[in-house]
Amino acid sequence: MNIIILAFPQMTALDAIGPYEVLSRLPGATLNFVAKEKGPIQTDTGMLTLFASHSMEDAPNADILLIPGGPGTEALEKCEVTLNWIRTQAQKARWVSSVCTGSLVLGAAGLLKGRDATTHWAMLERLKEFGANPVSQRYEISDNIVTAAGVSAGIDMALGLTEIEFGVELASAIQLGIEYDPKPPIDAGSPGKAGPEIVSMVRGLFGAG
């Protein structure tokens, strides 16, 4: 099973590394980070560099394609090379998935028309630009297209895909292996829980005002 995670400048690392940590453990999985050009990719904080092992041109066909999010997706929405590559990959992929604002790139590629889809809570309304129906879910499955909410939601999505493809036993084993028994010290992970003041603080930080 070929899993491809798109890498691009200004991506948010956890969007990619959460699902990577789950999907790389699937039986027989080969997981590759693919970018426009093979080589180093700087993430959105400027403090971490990941390596893309393949260029888009050299990448194998993906069984699972995953588009992470981050500030860099704004450029990808307008990048025809990337959008065409995604469209071509999507024709053969078993699953096409995204985390956070990665879904806006799927939308720009025309893959979300008429579908329920999700993204980072601060960007949810933008899905309408692409003819999608925004839903506030941790992750949303529409046929073979799976979109996850912001950043950390990719871990939940990857476990969900594992359960669907390989069953509850393997999904449980991977969850236990990465000890994913979350106990955040504060309960502020969604706008409703965080309250209006924190929400407007974060909207400011994310430039999503």
Place this chain on the structure above:
Amino acid sequence: MNIIILAFPQMTALDAIGPYEVLSRLPGATLNFVAKEKGPIQTDTGMLTLFASHSMEDAPNADILLIPGGPGTEALEKCEVTLNWIRTQAQKARWVSSVCTGSLVLGAAGLLKGRDATTHWAMLERLKEFGANPVSQRYEISDNIVTAAGVSAGIDMALGLTEIEFGVELASAIQLGIEYDPKPPIDAGSPGKAGPEIVSMVRGLFGAG
């Protein structure tokens, strides 16, 4: 504030990237990945390469030092260069932290004697080798030494440190920013929840039988 995350061959990426995604967003934070030698570091799956921006020799003093885990910690436990570097950094650091089997490296450096500490559930008993008292907690704070449980627990720990250092508002904002409102599709993230069959399956996979 200087944050240093140790990078090493056969590290588990999420151990590092979970806390990175939280701590890199602290006000005024500079976060560096530091390894024995500056340059590319392959993680435990062989499918992801991260870049260390500094060698141990060139690294600044850490305000927060974080040692991730993964199969590669076995070699670090016996690596005097690494252990000495950790001891020296720990003398000046405000916080010394670990995720997963990273705590076994802190133990080997002599930093956990007489302390409550945690690690990946499958390795918990090993903490006794270093004179620590193993506790089954998501993360455990003992003075300025904070150890987290397996892989994904580093996210919770980093939010906990953020709350202590910068208050509940900023910790809430970062949690909301990374939309950390976990909803795993299955509830199998700890040995008690997963049950004995899954536990022995995972012990086999992790070679921790």
